[in-house]
Amino acid sequence: MAEISRKLFLFSILLAFFGNTRLTNANEVDQNDEATVEIEEDDQYVSPELNSDNVYLSEHFDDENAFKRKWIKSEAKKQGVDENIAKYDGKWEIQQPIRKILKNDFGLVLTTEAKHAAISTLLDKPFEFKNKPLIVQYEVTMQEGQNCGGAYIKLLSKGTNTKADLRKFHDQTPYTIMFGPDKCGNDNKLHFIFRHKNPKNGTIEEKHSKKPTQRLDDIYKDKEPHLYTLIVRPDNTFSILVDNKEVNAGSLLEDFTPPVNPPEEIDDPNDKKPEDWDEREKIVDPSATKPDDWDETEPAQIKDPNAIKPEGWLDDEPEMIPDPSAVKPSDWDEEMDGTWEAALVDNPACESAPGCGQWAPPTVPNPNYKGIWRAPLIPNPNYKGKWNPRRIPNPDYFKDDHPFQMTPIHGVGFELWSMSPMLLFDNVLVTDDFALAERWAQQTFVLKKAKLSRDSDSFLDRGLKYAGDNPWVYAVVILGAFLVIGFVTYLLCGPKSEPEADPKKTDAFVEDDPHQSEAEEDLKEEEPREKPTKTKADLEGPEEEVENVTLTTEASPTETEGAGDGHRKRKPRKE
Known part of the structure; x- marks a missing residue:
């Protein structure tokens, strides 16, 4: 983990180096180890002066x-x-x-x-x-x-x-x-x-x-x-x-x-519309009469005579019932608050039925409905058109061409x-x-x-413009890209050093074990064993010893014969 952290730290330094490298202005020059920057001509503002009779x-x-x-x-x-x-x-x-x-x-x-x-x-x-x-x-x-x-x-x-x-x-x-x-x-x-x-x-x-x-x-x-x-x-x-x-x-x-x-002419303010002037284009036909069979009492909608109540309709069940789980609040005062009533909820008995309550047939348009009778409109024989006051010369008229x-x-x-x-x-x-x-x-x-x-141009736009004026920038960028790619490849694919394992914390054999070869032969011939268990004797003794107890596997006498001192050391378990 320390090795990976070291590499990531080096990588971050490299990125910071390239990220903070800025393109310098083309007008920057080195003279006596000091950089001088010439301000662009457009930024050299001078208060404008216009000396002219105009x-x-x-x-x-x-x-x-x-x-x-x-x-x-x-x-x-x-x-x-x-x-x-x-x-x-x-x-x-x-x-x-x-x-x-x-x-x-x-x-x-x-x-x-x-x-x-x-x-x-x-x-x-x-x-x-x-x-x-x-x-x-x-x-x-x-x-x-x-x-x-x-x-x-x-x-x-x-x-x-x-x-x-x-x-x-x-x-x-x-x-x-x-x-x-x-x-x-x-x-x-x-x-x-x-x-x-x-x-x-x-x-x-x-x-x-x-x-x-x-x-x-x-x-x-x-x-x-x-x-x-x-x-x-x-x-x-x-x-x-x-x-x-x-x-x-x-x-x-x-x-x-x-x-x-x-305007040269205006409406005469003294001109008034004659009283008999008729501006109506159409009028009600005075000779029209309502037909004898015209019934204005017929409604626009009637109950559908062909409607049939659906089978299974629950006439005696209301659509809403008091909530059976509702409980009157303990602080309800009927003298002050009135008679308590549970809130209404949907009647569960209606969920599986086509409907509840009193059934009524739906309404449909009435084929006999004609509505209120009105006489038709006809052209007005006295129509004279829209009235406009007569035009007179404008007393305030003038013409200004300039x-x-x-x-x-x-x-x-x-x-x-x-x-x-x-x-x-x-x-x-x-x-x-x-x-x-x-x-x-x-x-x-x-x-x-x-x-x-210029200030709103992106850094990339300015960089491309500067690189166009200075081709050597491309070589630096390409070289930097190769360095970054190589470094990332080294981090991902380079050799990795593994820390040496502590034999006390693994199932590995101790190097100085004189019976190592015999134990290896016995392990190859062993049948799969049951999961090691802890015996009562393992837990006896001082608390310090219990914490560092070494678990062993109980084996049959035939399995232990000839094993000598070559027992396997197992990773201690923390109780």
């Missing part, structure tokens, strides 16, 4: 001092809610993600839950809807998932021009566009709402885009960063991208509710309420050049996704 806002949140100078936390109160929860007291902080991806990459984190929170900043210059597209792009990481709440951004309209205006930022602050994810329970949305100004009377109305063409459930629960991009073009078309993939697109004129342009020309944007902000804390926002960009938006994403979001993809 950029209206670029915020990476990596500089906390710059953030504090630029972004303003709201000091307002939400309108129309209880005073105790109306204040925008949600906390915003600059933090690294909980799951660190890129070194020195920070974001704006809403650390609180179930609180109103609002923060905003002014654009570097106002965006005016003229002949260039609007591109809004930002990242959201729902670090603890999202059960209920929004993560959308608001593009604040002209009139929010100063930091003092931003301190008053609340839910009723005018915005031009609201864009981003929103979820509560099973209802999840990707908002694109723009506020349209009626060119006829100046009123403002929100226009909501159609739903995305694909489900976006994962963005609320995978706890990974996601990139949201909105593109609104001067030709009145729009596109919405999530992680650089289009999930919604359409026209400002056709794919919003309510539509931008009202809804892209919205109210200029002067700022952006997050005005939210969420039941999930630790929402992280990053890399907010407002531009009119899609190429710049792509470059910004390459410097930020694409780096993160590439790093996450």
Whole structure:
């Protein structure tokens, strides 16, 4: 047993050696007996910068001092809610993600839950809807998932021009566009709402885009960063991208509710349906009469007249009887609890019979049943069709062929309420050049996704990739495999040493027994003996001697003749 344990110990050391051998990075080099590792280029994150007249806002949140100078936390109160929860007291902080991806990459984190929170900043210059597209792009990481709440951004309209205006930022602050994810329970949305100004009377109305063409459930629960991009073009078309993939697109004129342009005609609100207007397509035949032989008293079901009671039916036996084994509880008080009755159980006498109790024939449909008579329906001779009010020109009609020309944007902000804390926002960009938006994403979001993809690769995938770049690894693996196989084969099939038996604990003859040869000859000629038994004399004497007594077999005089002192020593039995 000790030999097997020794071999297993050696085998475990060998497995530990191979199991802990890791593939080193191809960029590791030995220099002056010290290993230096070069960080992969994709991991070398640098805060992105876009110096262009086409950029209206670029915020990476990596500089906390710059953030504090630029972004303003709201000091307002939400309108129309209880005073105790109306204040925008949600906390915003600059933090690294909980799951660190890129070194020195920070974001704006809403650390609180179930609180109103609002923060905003002014654009570097106002965006005016003229002949260039609007591109809004930002990242959201729902670090603890999202059960209920929004993560959308608001593009604040002209009139929010100063930091003092931003301190008053609340839910009723005018915005031009609201864009981003929103979820509560099973209802999840990707908002694109723009506020349209009626060119006829100046009123403002929100226009909501159609739903995305694909489900976006994962963005609320995978706890990974996601990139949201909105593109609104001067030709009145729009596109919405999530992680650089289009999930919604359409026209400002056709794919919003309510539509931008009202109908040219509407129903006349003063038109009323005439009293004699008959909208019934069919009516009851007034000339129809009930037939004389129509009997409405006949039941729908009757007893089967052909049914016969099964033979052996026990009419006098009830289906249920009181449990004969039931006993009234000792603490039963009939004055308080009423008369005690045993629980009912199935009558055992009914088990072998077709049935018990009073027999009744089954019911069958009544062939004479006709039910209540009703007159048939006939086409209505006075039918005039469904009434609709007449159409009149819409007094509020207008036609806006350029809804892209919205109210200029002067700022952006997050005005939210969420039941999930630790929402992280990053890399907010407002531009009119899609190429710049792509470059910004390459410097930020694409780096993160590439790093996450590498981190999620299995050890086997990384090992195969490394082996492909370093063929010598295959030789090491093959050699190691042969060593392991050889070692296992040695353990299973190698020579085994048996411990030397103690003659005192076996039936073997003692080496110095002078009569060994004679005893062997006698044993060959012996007939099978009966099982050795213990005699009374064997058990006599001190207790110490009884424990070490040697059992002998009683033999006939002829069997013992010539045996001399060559008796067999048997294994002692412990009593």
